[in-house]
Amino acid sequence: MKRFFRPLLKNRNLLIGTIMVLIVILIALLADVIAPYKFDDANLNNQLESPSSNFLFGTDEFGRDLFSRVLYGSRISLRVAVLAALIEITIGVTLGLLSGYYGGTTDRIISFFADLTWSMPPIIMSMAVITVLGKGLDNVIIAIAIVSWAQYARIVRAKTQSLKNMAFVETAVAFNERDLSIMLRYILPNILPSIIVLASLSIPATIMSTTALSFLGLGAQPPSPDWGLALSSSMKNIS
Template identity: 90%
Template sequence: MPKIKTKHKKKWRPLLKNRNLIIGLIMVLIVVMVALLADVIAPARFDDAHMDNQLEAPSSRFLFGTDEFGRDLFSRVVYGSRISLRVALLAALIEISLGVTLGLMAGFYGGAIDRITSFFADLTWSMPPIIMSMAVITVLGKGLDNVIIAIAIVSWAQYARIVRAKTQSLKNMAFVETAIAFNERDVSIMLRYILPNILPSVIVLASLSIPATIMSTTALSFLGLGAQPPSPDWGLALSSSMKNISNAPWLAIYPGIALVFTVFGFNLLGEGIRDLLDPRLRMR
C-alpha cells in the first residue's frame, strides 16, 4: 500500500507544483461560475433601465454603480462574462477544427493541398490580426456572430502551421508507415495515429490563444464593430464609459477589472498547461 501511495503522489506532484495552472484554473473557474450563475448573482437584468438612477456612484444599493441609463453596472459586468466566454470558446472551436483539418491534410498529402494551405496561411499572417478582423467584419457586417467568424478566419493559420509541421514529421515514423503498408484508410491513419500525437500541442496553443481572442473581441466591440447596445459586453461598456469617464470613472473601472481578471486567469492557465504538457519545458 505505501508503494501505491508513493506512485500516486509522484503522478500528482508535477500538477501540484504547477502554480500557474492551479491559480489560473481557480480564476477561470470563478469566471465560469459567474457566467453560469449570472441569473442568480445579478440583482437585475442587464438591460433594466431606470432613468431616475442615472450615474449613481457605487453603494450598498448599486455595488458597481449605474450607467447613464440607470442600469445596474454589477449586473452588466456579471452578464458580460457570458459573452466573453461564449465568443472565446466558439471562436476556438471553429479555428481549431479548421486549422487542424487543413494542417493534417497539408502535412499528410503534401503537393497542391500543402501549397494552397501554406499560401493562405502565409496570407493570413501577413496582416495584423485586428486589421484583418476589421476587414472581415466590414464585409460580413457588425455583430458578435460575425466577430466569432472573423477571429476564427484570422486565427486558424497558427493551428494549421503547427499541425502541418508535426504531421510531416510523424508521417515518416515507423508506426505510420506500417499502417500505410497495411492499406489503412488515410482518414483512419490521420485520426488514429497522427492526431493523438499532436493533440497536446493543439491544447497548449488553444489555451494560450483564448486570452488573445477575448482581447480581440473587446477591442472590436470597443470600436463599435462587435456587440451592439444594449449588450453587456465589456468592450462596449468601456467604449460607452468614455463620454462620462471624468465624472463616473466606475463605468470603466469595473468592466476593466473583470476583463483583466479573465485574461490574466486564462494566461496563467495556458502557461500552466504548456509547462505540464511540454516535456522540454518541464525539464528546465
C-alpha cells in the same frame, strides 16, 4: 490526462490563461445567482451613481447596475470565444493535417494562406472581414476564426510531418489503411494535447479581441451587456 496537466503546471503563461478561462466560465454560469440586478433593469433615478454598497461598480447613464452587466457580459464573451475556437480549430486542424501529411503542392498552398493570414495585424484583419460581412457578434465569431485558424494549422502541420515518419504510421501505410483513417486514428490523437494547450491560451486572447471589436462598434449592439460595448458607452461620461 497526465500529458495535458504536465505542461499546464510547468508553463506559467498557460496556467494563467487556463485560470482566466475557468474564472470566466464560473462567472458566466453563476451570473443569475451572483448578479444583484438584471442586466437590463433601468432606473433613471439612479443615473451615473458612484460605486457603493448598492451598486458595486456604480451605474450607467440609464441607471443600470454595471456590476450586474459585467457578470452577464461574461456569457457573451464566453459564447463568442468558444464558438470561434471550435471553428478555427476545425479549420486549422483539418488544413494542418492535410498540409503536413501530403506535403508538396498541398503544403505550399495551405502554407501560403497561413503565412498571408499571419502577415497582417489580427485586429486590422478582423475589422476588414467585419466591414465586408457587417456588424454583429455572429460576424465577429467568423472574423476571429478566419484570423486565428493559421496558428492551429502551423502546429498541426509540424507535428504531422514528424509523426508521419514514425514506425506505427509507416506500418499502417504498409497495411494499406486509408489516408483519412491514418490521420484520424494514429496522428490526430497524438496532436490533441498540443491543440488543447493552444486553445487554453487563445481563448483569453479571443475574449480581448471580442471586447475590442465591440468597443469599436463592430460587435455587440445596444442594449447588450457586452464588455466592449459597456466601455464604449461609458467613454462619453469620463471627464
